[in-house]
Amino acid sequence: MSQQIKPIAHHAPVHVIAITGCDGSGKSTLAASLVSHLSSETSTQLIYLGQSSGRIGEWISSLPIIGAPFGRYLLSKSNRVHERPSTPPGNITTLVIYLLSCWRACKFWRMLAKSQQQHLLITDRYPQAEVAGFRFDGPQLAKTVGGNCWVRALRKREQQLYEWMASYPPLLLIRLDIDEQTAHSRKPDHELSALREKIATLPHLTFNGAQILDLDGREPASKILNESLRAIRTSLSQSRA
Numbered sequence: 001m002s003q004q005i006k007p008i009a010h011h012a013p014v015h016v017i018a019i020t021g022c023d024g025s026g027k028s029t030l031a032a033s034l035v036s037h038l039s040s041e042t043s044t045q046l047i048y049l050g051q052s053s054g055r056i057g058e059w060i061s062s063l064p065i066i067g068a069p070f071g072r073y074l075l076s077k078s079n080r081v082h083e084r085p086s087t088p089p090g091n092i093t094t095l096v097i098y099l100l101s102c103w104r105a106c107k108f109w110r111m112l113a114k115s116q117q118q119h120l121l122i123t124d125r126y127p128q129a130e131v132a133g134f135r136f137d138g139p140q141l142a143k144t145v146g147g148n149c150w151v152r153a154l155r156k157r158e159q160q161l162y163e164w165m166a167s168y169p170p171l172l173l174i175r176l177d178i179d180e181q182t183a184h185s186r187k188p189d190h191e192l193s194a195l196r197e198k199i200a201t202l203p204h205l206t207f208n209g210a211q212i213l214d215l216d217g218r219e220p221a222s223k224i225l226n227e228s229l230r231a232i233r234t235s236l237s238q239s240r241a
Contacts, residue, residue: 010208013171013239015115017232018049018126018210020137021176022198024186025217026224030176031124033225038232044120047111049127051100051134088146097140098154105161112168120236126173128207129159129166135194136201138162169210172235174228176217177203211235 017034019027031046038044089097104127115121125137132142139162141155183195203214213231215224 010167010169013210014112014168015119015239016111016121016123016126016170017235018123018170018173018207019176020126020173020202020205020207021217022178022183022195022202023190024183024195025176025178026221027124027176029221030174030224030228031122033221034122034228034232037225037229038120038122042120043118044122045114047107047114047121047123049104049107049111049123049125050137051104051140087144088148089141089144089151091148091150094141094147094151094154098158100134101139101141101158101161105165108165108168123170126170126207127162127165128205129162130205130208131201135198136205166208169208171211171239172232173207173210173212174231175202175212175214176224177214178217182218 019031019034021027035044035046108127111121111123127137129138132138132140134140139155139158141151141158142162144151144155147155178199180192180196180199183199184190184192187195206212213228215227217224
């Protein structure tokens with residue numbers, strides 16, 4: 001069972017349409033289509049709010065001599081936390097996880113700044129502070145217990161980062177639901193157990209009281225797009241009233 005995080009207060013919804021769902025649910029496809037359709041109506045931008053471990057790993061791996069092995073080492077340490085949450089993470093592992101969360105918080109801060117400039121932002125994924133774990137866009141260190149003072153301090157700080165991000169709910173959150181067989185057929189390189197865990201957890205997240213539109217990710221992309229556009233335009237109209 002995923003560890004639960006305490007409820008938090010929240011600000012007014014920000015000018016953001018968030019898209020969440022398991023891998024293979026069609027998040028990226030929908031996000032790109034929404035930007036394409038809405039750009040003719042208002043200034044619209046796409047932002048990826050995942051923790052970007054893959055992209056950071058690629059950057060580390062590009063460093064001369066020690067880059068590739070060091071990058072694989074760091075990311076394997078980070079991933080192991082999800083597999084062995086009862087084992088206290090070491091100092092290096094804790095730092096890597098914390099820096100990944102800081103990078104996500106930095107992207108979130110930029111998102112807030114852009115939203116205040118009257119841009120409509122479409123985000124692929126959205127952070128939450130209800131359930132621990134990067135798989136669910138929550139704090140990773142909160143899955144662990146124990147550790148030295150350094151580990152405990154960064155764990156507390158990381159949780160505060162996610163509580164801060166979650167305190168800004170999106171104007172509308174579109175959640176794409178999907179079954180594990182369909183998800184795995186679309187993402188055969190992903191572990192079935194990981195997909196199953198996401199599918200079991202994501203539908204229960206409230207994203208701190210955000211307005212949520214649940215759609216079936218197995219439906220035709222055109223139907224999902226049209227229903228999303230209809231809900232977005234309604235939300236935008238209500239926010240201006």
